[in-house]
Amino acid sequence: MGSELALKKERHEKMVEADRKREIIRQVYTNPRTGFGNLDQTLRQARARDQTISRGDVRLFLNDLIVRQDRPERGQNGFVPPEPMFQLQVDLADMTAFAQGPYKYMLVAIDTFSKKLTAIPLANKDAASASRAWDQVVKDLGIPLTVYSDDGSEFKHEFKQKLDYFSIDKAFGRGGQKDPETADKALARMKRNVKMNAGARPQIAVGDLVRVRVKPIESRDSYRVTEVAWSERVYTVARIENTDGGPYFFLEDWAGDQLVRRDLRKVDSED
Known part of the structure; x- marks a missing residue:
């Protein structure tokens, strides 16, 4: 005992x-x-x-x-960062549907460990603009060990050179791999909030200038289109036909069919 x-x-x-x-x-x-x-x-x-x-x-x-x-939600990847700033996920959103000024895009960077993020407005969607925005990301969040993004052209060339300057490793999502889903979720939340707080879209009348929603051109190395794109050319509204299903818009020199409101974005000038 x-x-x-x-x-x-x-x-x-x-x-x-x-x-x-x-x-x-x-x-x-x-x-x-x-x-x-x-x-x-x-x-x-x-x-x-x-x-x-x-x-x-x-x-x-x-x-x-x-x-x-390491118990990811169903449908999510199983990566668990070991510490803050181990990885920043970066994505770029087309905000032209909500833009009121020259800034039509938004670069979002989010720390996958702490979920702390920053969003930088951009006037253009290109690598040079993303590179300049990265300086502000570093000021807001610090310097990460790695950066993960999709394979878009805006994250190459000057942007990659800026990461090299800071000695940051770069990882791309390719083929069947997922996009940077943490940043993608943050962008979706931001867009929902903007849409909820945005005022009513400006009414379109005969004679107004508009751009038309078009399908973005997919590059050979991309595998998913997630953004809204608008025509470079500006058209004039020639006629509006009101129906039970809503108004239909007819444009001068537009070769396609009639358009609905969501397919148009009103602009102030042809610039």
Whole structure:
């Protein structure tokens, strides 16, 4: 009986000691200023508080942490960043449907760990504009280890050169891989909020100048079209036919059929 009690006591003491070490490791790892490091970094910080903590203790904690975190929602990928600013996901949105001034696009960058993000307005959708916007991203969020984006041309050339300047690794989504879905979700939320708070679209009358919604031209290296595009040419509304299904618009020199309101964007001039 005595040996059995001694064995239970010994097991209890080991459990208490393991819990004590685990709590130290947890406090070190979740420190918002110095934590979220890799195994060696966490071990070094934990041993500064308790020299008896072993590499195995830290590995067990991190393995358990990954098991809890690595349960993506159905349909999502399983990537779990190990620390803040390990990866920024970047995407570009066409905001011409809501734009009131020269800024028709928006570059969104989001930290996949903390979900902290920034959005930079752009006048043009090209690599040079995205490169200039990246300076503001760095000011707002800092310098990440990697950047993940789709394979659009706006994320090549000058943009890639800017990442090289900051020694940032670049990863593209290709083929069957998903787009940067975290940034994509952030863009969708922003568009919903803009749409909810936007005023009524300007009415279109005969004689008004409009651009027509067109399908974007897909480049050979792209695999998904997600943006709205508008015709470079500006047309004049020649006639409006009101029907039970809503108004139909007829344009001067327009070779296609009649158009509905969602296919048109009113502009102030032909520029």
